[in-house]
Structures are given as C-alpha cells and as structure tokens.
Amino acid sequence: MSTVAIDAVRKTVLVDFAPAEAFELFTARIASWWPVRSHSYGGDGVTAVVFEPHLGGRVYEVSDAGEQDWGSVLEWDPPHRFVLDWQIGEARGTEVVVRFSAEGPGARVELEHRGFGAADPRNRYESGWDVVLEPFVTSGSD
Amino acid sequence: MDALGDWTRRQIFEALRNGPRSVGDLAAGLPVSRPAVSQHLRVLKEAGLVSGRKEGTRRVYRVDPAGLAGVRSYFDSFWGEALDRFAAEARKETG
Numbered sequence: 001m002s003t004v005a006i007d008a009v010r011k012t013v014l015v016d017f018a019p020a021e022a023f024e025l026f027t028a029r030i031a032s033w034w035p036v037r038s039h040s041y042g043g044d045g046v047t048a049v050v051f052e053p054h055l056g057g058r059v060y061e062v063s064d065a066g067e068q069d070w071g072s073v074l075e076w077d078p079p080h081r082f083v084l085d086w087q088i089g090e091a092r093g094t095e096v097v098v099r100f101s102a103e104g105p106g107a108r109v110e111l112e113h114r115g116f117g118a119a120d121p122r123n124r125y126e127s128g129w130d131v132v133l134e135p136f137v138t139s140g141s142d
Numbered sequence: 143m144d145a146l147g148d149w150t151r152r153q154i155f156e157a158l159r160n161g162p163r164s165v166g167d168l169a170a171g172l173p174v175s176r177p178a179v180s181q182h183l184r185v186l187k188e189a190g191l192v193s194g195r196k197e198g199t200r201r202v203y204r205v206d207p208a209g210l211a212g213v214r215s216y217f218d219s220f221w222g223e224a225l226d227r228f229a230a231e232a233r234k235e236t237g
Contacts, residue, residue, distance in 0.1 A: 091217055113221060
C-alpha cells in the first residue's frame, strides 16, 4: 500500500454568517457561489451543481453530457462539520473535511483536503484489485 | 487535469497507488492489451504522475510523489479560489 507523504491542503475563511447559515450556504446552496466555469468538468456547459445535504448524499454537476460525480458525503454533522469522499481527477479517493465554528459575530470556515499520498481505501487490499477486476479479464496473457 | 480523464488510465493509476506493478501485472487485471497499458503509462508519465524503473527483466511502475505534489498544488489553488467565491457570496448576502 502506498504511503507517500503529501501534506493536506488547508484553507480558512471568515464570513459574517452564523455557522448554521455558513454551513447551509456551503452545502445545500452551493450552486449560488461555486465557480463552475473553472471548477467543473463541463465548464460553461454546466447547468446545475448539486450537494445532497445528508449522509451518503452525492455532490455532482449536471450538463448536457449528463451527471458527473464530484464526491459523496462520508460524515454529516450540521452545522459543525461534513466530510466528502472526493472523486475528481487525480485526487480520486481523497477526503475533504469542512468545519464551521463561531468567530465573533460570524463564522470561521476551515477546509482540509487530505489523503493525496494514500491509496484509495476501497482498493486498500492487494487482493482487492484482482478480485474487483477479475470479471473483466479477457485473456490469460503471460 | 485530464491525464486521468480516461477510465482505463484511472484504473491503472489506482492500481499503482496500491503499490508498484509491472506492465504485465497491470495488463493481467484489465481488459486491454499490454501495448495499450504501455501507452496509458506513457501519458501518466508525461503528466508526472508515475515513474518507471527497470528491475531485472521487467520495468516496474510506481506513483511519483512529485506528481502527487503537483496534484496537491492544483487543489491548493482550486480551494483557494472556491473559498474566495464562497466568502464573496456571503458578503453579498450580508450586505
């Protein structure tokens, strides 16, 4: 199993919203602020960004090409914290943790994107790879 | 960010994240030929995501930590920009 050490990405932003409002803006109302043009597969062709606000919920974009998953909700603890299983590009299988806490009259939002060096936990076991792909093997080369 | 836009390439990269493998190992687990696997590895190598080294009679591929650092760097900017937009929307709504 790969254990390459790569630091997590950490970002903090302060907003004049109560934590619960900030949580809702980040999740259920993601479409009102997400920069789709630069932060999506479909760019200008994206017609919706959806964050299903519950455990196991999907986060995805919608375009003419259909739905494209970005991740899913691994942990859901409103208005404090949520964790996503992130599935975009080379970062497939990493985790995004976002925490919301009171800061003066507003909220502090801390984002951590971690696991760049780790293997996808769903493929953690060496044998898992072979088992998963067995049905696809078409020839006995070598 | 489209070196992994291809399904097979993504499977190859996933396999290498679990440990080093030869072209033969990779091809044995996928419904594609060895030349096709080699072609995909070439794209991953050019993107800096994997590196190859000759071990005995075979070449073994592994995830390149420098490439992962590049992925991390990409998402560092990605989230920086996204949170700027998030904060801007909050500012707009709170007047």
